[in-house]
Amino acid sequence: MERKYEFSWDLLGDVKEGRPNLGPMVRTEIYRLMQFCFRDVLETNYGSETADKLFYESGMLAGKQFYQNAMNEAENFNDFIKSLQSILADKAIGILRLETSDFEQGKYVLSISEDLDCSGLPELDYQICVYDEGFIAGLLESFTGKKFTVKEVDCWCTGDRTCRFVAKICKE
Numbered sequence: 001m002e003r004k005y006e007f008s009w010d011l012l013g014d015v016k017e018g019r020p021n022l023g024p025m026v027r028t029e030i031y032r033l034m035q036f037c038f039r040d041v042l043e044t045n046y047g048s049e050t051a052d053k054l055f056y057e058s059g060m061l062a063g064k065q066f067y068q069n070a071m072n073e074a075e076n077f078n079d080f081i082k083s084l085q086s087i088l089a090d091k092a093i094g095i096l097r098l099e100t101s102d103f104e105q106g107k108y109v110l111s112i113s114e115d116l117d118c119s120g121l122p123e124l125d126y127q128i129c130v131y132d133e134g135f136i137a138g139l140l141e142s143f144t145g146k147k148f149t150v151k152e153v154d155c156w157c158t159g160d161r162t163c164r165f166v167a168k169i170c171k172e
């Protein structure tokens with residue numbers, strides 16, 4: 001397929017030059033406005049399951065691109081998590097914690113507090129951070145070279161005050 005919209009980091013532009021007065025920040029609710037409108041339109045056009053799949057895949061692409069363009073190389077898993085923690089806090093995406101790690105099984109539990117996508121939302125009866133699931137999967141895959149599936153198990157929206165994600169290496 002001839003592509004019109006293939007992602008490249010350059011598309012994010014030179015914000016310093018482009019927004020000399022307003023600067024790089026935008027309010028969280030404006031970011032959410034775009035995300036929730038996308039979700040609505042995708043669901044209306046393609047159904048809930050496909051909307052979730054597209055969000056997950058977009059998150060995954062973003063995670064891979066973020067890893068390539070925004071992160072420094074890490075020597076080992078702990079360094080990787082540490083540098084991820086600091087950049088996610090620095091960019092006000094969320095406060096990351098690695099809760100448990102099982103290297104043998106390739107299973108990790110991570111939590112993100114004050115999550116950009118969902119903290120403060122009304123309570124719903126489902127976890128909503130599908131984009132984050134993909135984002136984490138993309139980051140983990142980029143660092144380890146292995147495919148991951150990531151599932152959010154607790155969310156602000158399900159009454160928890162943090163988002164908790166279970167990440168597992170895909171067994172071939």
Ligand SMILES: [Zn+2]
Binds near residue numbers: 162164
């Ligand atoms: Zn969440």
